[in-house]
Amino acid sequence: MAGTTNSTNSKLISKGSKTRTRASALSLKSIHQKKTIVTSTDKTEIDKTSLAKDLFTNDEFLKHWNKYAKTLANNGKKSQASILLASEPTLNKFTIQYTLPTNLMREQLNLIKPKLLEYLRKNLNNFSISLEINVKETAHKKFIYTAEEKYQKLKEMNPNIELLKNTFKLDL
Numbered sequence: 001m002a003g004t005t006n007s008t009n010s011k012l013i014s015k016g017s018k019t020r021t022r023a024s025a026l027s028l029k030s031i032h033q034k035k036t037i038v039t040s041t042d043k044t045e046i047d048k049t050s051l052a053k054d055l056f057t058n059d060e061f062l063k064h065w066n067k068y069a070k071t072l073a074n075n076g077k078k079s080q081a082s083i084l085l086a087s088e089p090t091l092n093k094f095t096i097q098y099t100l101p102t103n104l105m106r107e108q109l110n111l112i113k114p115k116l117l118e119y120l121r122k123n124l125n126n127f128s129i130s131l132e133i134n135v136k137e138t139a140h141k142k143f144i145y146t147a148e149e150k151y152q153k154l155k156e157m158n159p160n161i162e163l164l165k166n167t168f169k170l171d172l
Contacts, residue, residue, distance in 0.1 A: 051127035064123045094128040147172045
């Protein structure tokens, strides 16, 4: 009975006394099955109180942080490695606080965050480590377009510009 088609989208597979249907990779049923598998694996809770919480120094932490960044670079993921090296992470007990200049960098770091935390937790033998990502966007450079804006900017830099303008009766 193995391999007989039930419909165009699924096949009957029999192993001993168990018979189950396998959905085609391109069917809606297979997409639904993949989603249920993902959600079921996400729901598994781990008792964090029973996991290791070894103490570690800031130097040990930074050594593993930089080692992971180097591993990413060696594997061809240079943009992700550069995000890890963009600024210095700070450690507050078991919470890593990392500040990035843009939201795009934060989104990219969130993609590798699970693997990064897994690596750090395993190598530092502390499963209480967490990562907080902060974004500190710098003010965008304001461009000066009009003659009045240029004059005001020059006046801020050198107040004597006002005296020069008045002495020679200049206009903008």
